[in-house]
Every structure is written in structure tokens, then in C-alpha cells.
Amino acid sequence: MPNLLSVIVAVHNxxxxxxxxxxxxxEVTGNAEFILxxxxxxxxxxxxxxKQADSFLRLENVWETLSNNAALEIATxxxxxxxxxxxxxxxxxxxxxxxxxxxEQSIDILGGRGYGATVYSIPPDSVNQNPDREVTTPNGVxxxxxxxxxxxESVQGQR
Numbered sequence: 001m002p003n004l005l006s007v008i009v010a011v012h013n014x015x016x017x018x019x020x021x022x023x024x025x026x027e028v029t030g031n032a033e034f035i036l037x038x039x040x041x042x043x044x045x046x047x048x049x050x051k052q053a054d055s056f057l058r059l060e061n062v063w064e065t066l067s068n069n070a071a072l073e074i075a076t077x078x079x080x081x082x083x084x085x086x087x088x089x090x091x092x093x094x095x096x097x098x099x100x101x102x103x104e105q106s107i108d109i110l111g112g113r114g115y116g117a118t119v120y121s122i123p124p125d126s127v128n129q130n131p132d133r134e135v136t137t138p139n140g141v142x143x144x145x146x147x148x149x150x151x152x153e154s155v156q157g158q159r
Contacts, residue, residue: 005081013041022052040061
């Protein structure tokens with residue numbers, strides 16, 4: 001079981017609903033570290049985030065990927081969840097269940113998009129040591145390099 005889960009949420013101009021979203025997210029994640037990033041909002045979002053954050057960052061329109069990377073630099077959790085500010089979160093303990101699953105299955109990266117999830121078991125140094133090693137994914141057999149490239153493209157296209 002993880003010692004601590006860090007939850008990262010990068011936000012831009014979502015004052016109308018961000019407090020409700022964060023309250024809902026806190027309710028289902030339990031005792032997690034919340035790292036909230038205000039990415040250049042001008043509608044009062046930053047003030048709401050400061051009240052809700054364990055750690056708060058204010059950046060100026062650097063987009064979601066760079067905001068998430070900045071938050072990763074200060075995350076202290078054994079596991080990190082990057083949650084988008086428009087995700088609907090209903091299942092109690094879902095992130096803790098993901099962490100437990102990852103630990104039990106020795107999975108290093110767990111990603112989801114929409115209603116599905118994608119699991120990749122990639123030991124941390126494996127990509128550099130053996131980039132051509134194959135791994136079975138929902139998209140077929142890919143090399144480590146292809147998986148990392150696919151994840152990078154997915155992250156870059158988030159905003």
C-alpha cells in the first residue's frame with residue numbers, strides 16, 4: 001500500500017466549478033497530497049486553488065504538460081496521479097485501488113483515457129537499456145520506445 005499518493009491537477013480559468021470538483025476529488029482519494037497548478041487563470045481560479053492545495057504553483061500559460069511537469073518536481077508521493085480538471089470522479093478509493101493494483105502487479109505506469117485504462121509494466125531503466133524489447137498493449141505488440149513515444153504524444157495533445 002502506498003505511503004502517500006500525490007494528486008496533480010493543472011487548471012486554467014475554471015473558477016465556476018473547480019471548488020466542487022476538488023471537494024469531490026478529495027472525498028474519493030482519501031488522504032492524498034494535492035498539488036494544484038494555476039496556469040495563468042484570470043477568473044479567480046488561483047485563489048480557490050490556494051485554499052485547497054497542499055502545494056500550490058502559479059505559472060503563466062505554459063499549458064498542461066509543462067504544468068504537470070512542474071508539479072511532478074515537488075511531488076512527494078510514492079505514487080502520482082495526474083487528474084484533469086474536467087474528469088468526473090465518482091468511485092470511492094479508486095486511486096488507492098489503482099496504486100494497490102500497480103504494487104501487486106509490479107506495474108510502473110498506469111494510464112487511462114475516457115472509459116478505458118492502459119497498463120504498461122516498464123521497469124524504470126528498461127527503456128534506456130533495451131528500447132527494442134516488446135510489450136503487449138491494447139494496440140498490439142509495441143517496443144518500449146514505441147510505448148513511451150505513444151504516451152508522450154498523448155500527454156502533449158492533452159490541451
